[in-house]
Amino acid sequence: MGSTGISKHFVSLALYLFRRQDRKNHGIRTSLRGHTDTVNAVKFARISPNGPLIILSGSSDKTVRLWHSPLTSVYEFSYTVVLEGHTSSINCLVFNPDRNLVVSGSADGTLIVWSLSFSQDEFRTSLVQTIPTIPKLLPLTLALSQLGAIGSLVLAVAGTKGHVQVYVCGAEESPFHLQATLVGHENWIRSLTIITENDTPDSDLLLASASQDKYIRLWRIRQDKKATSDGGTVTKRNFMSSLSNKAHLLRTSRASYLLTFEALLLGHEDWIYTVQWCAASPKLQLLSSSADNSLAIWEAEESSGIWVCKTRLGEISSQKGSTTATGSTGGFWNGLWSPDGQSIVSLGRTGSWRLWMYDRESDRWSQRFGVSGHVGPITGIAWAKDGAFLLSTGGDQTTRLHAAWKHGEVETWHEFSRPQIHGYDLNCIDSIGSTHFISGADEKSLRVFDEPKGTAELLQRLCGIFLSSDQVMPGAANIPVLGLSNKAIENLGDNQPSNGDVEPTDAPDPSSLGADYKRASNPENPPLEDQLARHTLWPEREKLYGHGYEISAVAASHDGKIVATACRASSIDHAVIRLYETKDWREVKPALTSHSLTVTCLRFSADDRYLLSVGRDRKWSVFEREVSDGEKYSLACGNPRGHTRMILSASWAPGEARIFATAGRDKVVKTWKLLENAQGLEAICLATTTYPTAVTAIDLAPRILRNGFVAIAVGTEDGEVSVSILSPPDMVLSLSRKIDDA
Known part of the structure; x- marks a missing residue:
């Protein structure tokens, strides 16, 4: 699913799909690329029961994008429509299948209501209404549901204020109007979720709100014809069924509804990020995820009606500890029910999707194998x-x-x-x-x-x-x-005691x-x-010391005897390459000097005779191993203007031809060949290939293909990866093919 920026260097510009029910555990199956900034919100939708599956994604690029899949596949999503109208980052989305409405909430303090339709294999969209939040807040979460059986809608909005704004829409053509503001939370509200209490047409609605104040609040919406016109009082019957005598009146052209505070759920010890009702359970179940490293399942006791935590998943209390590197997962960002309510998935700060399955026989939730990965660049x-x-x-x-x-x-x-x-x-x-x-x-x-x-x-x-x-x-x-x-x-073995x-x-x-x-x-x-x-x-x-600034590059020789390192530098004094022998981990002195700015990449040739370095000073250098001392290298040749902008990556070709490639921010990949002459080594440029964006990484395959061809992988700044063939003897790039990461 879409993820948010985790560190100051990292943004996710794509959506990633994996199937929880995949018994072969293939993990990520598809990536959807199109957004130009962080993806903040993702929603699955279906316009009609037999229509195509839709994904709605909202991004910091101020757009909502619609992706759809053919009915024959659950992975082959393609970009269809872009919705534009916000002037700032989009943080939350909600979809209503009864009216096919999409509502987006943005950091510009507004909500936009969009209408979707699908006919003859074509999607149509239209902007229905723009709603400014009053008082202005930055929306972080939305909840949208049908109100009663007469076609009205209720929309709940919350975010960087401690209150929930409730809007009501009557007939299909009428706009949303703010009709209630729910107070009680003391910090930002991170999540809202709404559900009908039962399957009857006049069923009450239950709205849950989760906040950074560590509490969950439940609110009840029910039809009540006896409500007064000003909404200031309720009947004795309504008062006795609610925990508060404050009732908010929600009006449509056909009916009136009372919105009252229902329950306060206590139990989490840190921010609560998400809450979600289980739509498949015969009884009401609410799942919450928190920064306290736990998920909680809440139910109302049949005898008293009091909401309690029935199940808690995640960290064991004795293993918590947010101040240690391994004593804490750092919290769960979200918790999601499966459609059948028999499994739960959650994404945590360590970058792993965890999966729990419910076993009816033992009445227990057990953790199963999930999907993991880095959560930063x-x-x-x-x-x-x-x-x-x-x-x-x-x-x-x-x-x-x-x-x-x-x-x-x-x-x-x-x-x-x-x-x-x-x-x-x-x-x-x-x-x-x-x-x-x-x-x-x-x-x-x-x-x-x-x-x-x-x-x-x-x-x-x-x-x-x-x-x-x-x-x-x-x-x-x-x-x-x-x-x-x-x-x-x-x-310690299972039965082996510790040494006294x-x-x-x-x-x-x-x-x-x-x-x-x-x-x-x-x-x-x-x-x-x-x-x-x-x-x-x-x-x-x-542990190896010697550099004065952050380490920028490291390379180990193929025989494992030498390690070359470099650090970030703005002067020739620190732009040195230090060598360490791996037997006693002693530094081989003197350090190698050639660059004047940060060395970005170090590579040993296949036989370890040469060490190639490239840097931000646009220079590449080749150091040759001294025959008399296999641990020492000395500068053999270099090019102070190998590229017109900083060089970011380099790689050696296999074989004895002494060919290497360099790539830089000038959007160019160059191949070079070392030649020996009377003065020593020199390098000639064999070929130059230009790419649409800066080239940030390259690698040449370690084996020569048939007829002397060499494969090269190229990664660019926009996330594209391609594999090409270098044709001998000039190593000209040909037969390039972009890698599809689906």
């Missing part, structure tokens, strides 16, 4: 040297391991480990052999990690990734309190990260989010 990826798995790291301050899960005849990719949970944004990563990796962060140092035995056994069991039996591995890892360094610990000679402060806590990975891991599925966050850390082997 991904700043670096690296394959294990043997290609067994993929490592990624980014601005959400985590490093994640992804591998192919082989279940039956199906092979799907999932997150199997979260080796690093950090306190700084992570900027780059590279693997050292098949069981180690190094990452660099804004903390100005680099950290080296070893694969633990728990992760190795999991990858062997589910992915068929086998390791040498004589390889010595640590058992697991955890993060000490107030620390950032993952410490190696040994697992160990001090209590040094003994591993059974509830801490990695205390017993075997006991926590699921033998049949990839790890659940709880297990990823607490039981899959990698122990830290070494």
Whole structure:
């Protein structure tokens, strides 16, 4: 589904679809691209029971976009209509199938009502009404429902004020009018949801509002012909059935309705983000999600009618702790019922969709395998040297391991480990052999990690990734309190007591990260989010110092003996490349100098003879390994104006031809070839290819294709990824094809 910007660097410009009922666990199946700014709101809709499925998306680009799928597919959505009219970011959407109306709420303080129709395979839209909120608020949530059996509608709006504004629309041609303002909340209201109490035509409506004040309020709307014209009093019967003697009168041309406060729900310990009624349950059930790391299911007791929390899902109280890296998920952004009411999904701050299924026999909710991923910008990826798995790291301050899960005849990719949970944004990563990796962060140092035995056994069991039996591995890892360094610990067996000679402060806590990975891991599925966050850390082997600013680039040689690093720099003093040998983790001095600004990418050639660097100073440089000392490199050649703007990425071609490619913000990819002459090395430009937008990443395939062709992958600033073929001998780009990420 659409997601919102999580950090100052990250926005989601696309919608992503995955199917909860997919038994093959393919994960994300389709992405819908078209918005030019953050997607803030998403709604499924259907204009008619037999009509196409529709997705409505609202964005910070001030537009609402309509996507529809053919009746033969649930994944092949295509962009259809754009609705324009707001002057600021769109934050919330609601759809009413009775009248086919869409209402959008914007940061400009207005609501816009749109009418949709579908005929002859064509969608038609029209702007019905623009509603200024009075007093002005920034709408964050909407609820829209039919009012009675006479075609009237009630619209509830809430946001950056502690009140709910209620609008009523009578006949089809009449506009919405503000008729009530509901007070009581003491902070922003984040969510509204409305439902009919039963299936009778004159059923009451129940409106739920959730706020940052940690409370949920329920409001009842019922038809009452005895209401006075000014709405100031109610009958004794109505007063006794409500918790408040304050009644708001809602009028249409045909009937009058009373809106009264019904109940106050207490139980959450932090902001409440969403509430949603379960439409499939025979009894009223309300689901709430909160920043206190829990979901709650609320029901009214049959005997007393008092609303209580019947079920709580999410974090166990003993595992909470928002101040620790692994002691808390950071809260749930939303909670959603499935159409049949037998499962619940929720998206949390760690980027994972969690799934709970209801078991009727045991009357319990159990967590099942969901979908996980980064929740911030991904700043670096690296394959294990043997290609067994993929490592990624980014601005959400985590490093994640992804591998192919082989279940039956199906092979799907999932997150199997979260080796690093950090306190700084992570900027780059590279693997050292098949069981180690190094990452660099804004903390100005680099950290080296070893694969633990728990992760190795999991990858062997589910992915068929086998390791040498004589390889010595640590058992697991955890993060000490107030620390950032993952410490190696040994697992305690199910029946193995702890050593009595160990001090209590040094003994591993059974509830801490990695205390017993075997006991926590699921033998049949990839790890659940709880297990990823607490039981899959990698122990830290070494920490490397030397740079004065945030780490910008890192590369490990193919033989695993040398690591090259660079940091952000605005002068030649800090724009140096530091080398470290991996045997004793000693810095190889002197540092390599060539650039005057930040080095953005480092790459070793396939035989590790050359080290290629590119930077913001528009320069590329090639360093050659000294024959007398295999640890040292020296500058062999360079081009101070390799591109007209900063160079962002580079890669070596396979083979012995000494060909490499560079890409930059000037929208150009260039291929170069090293030649030896009497003066040493020089490089000539073989080909130049221009792209519509800045090229931010490139990579050349590690193997030569038939007849000497080389594959190159190119990523651009607008999110496009394409694969092309470089034709020998001039390495001219041809046969380019854009990758469809559906």
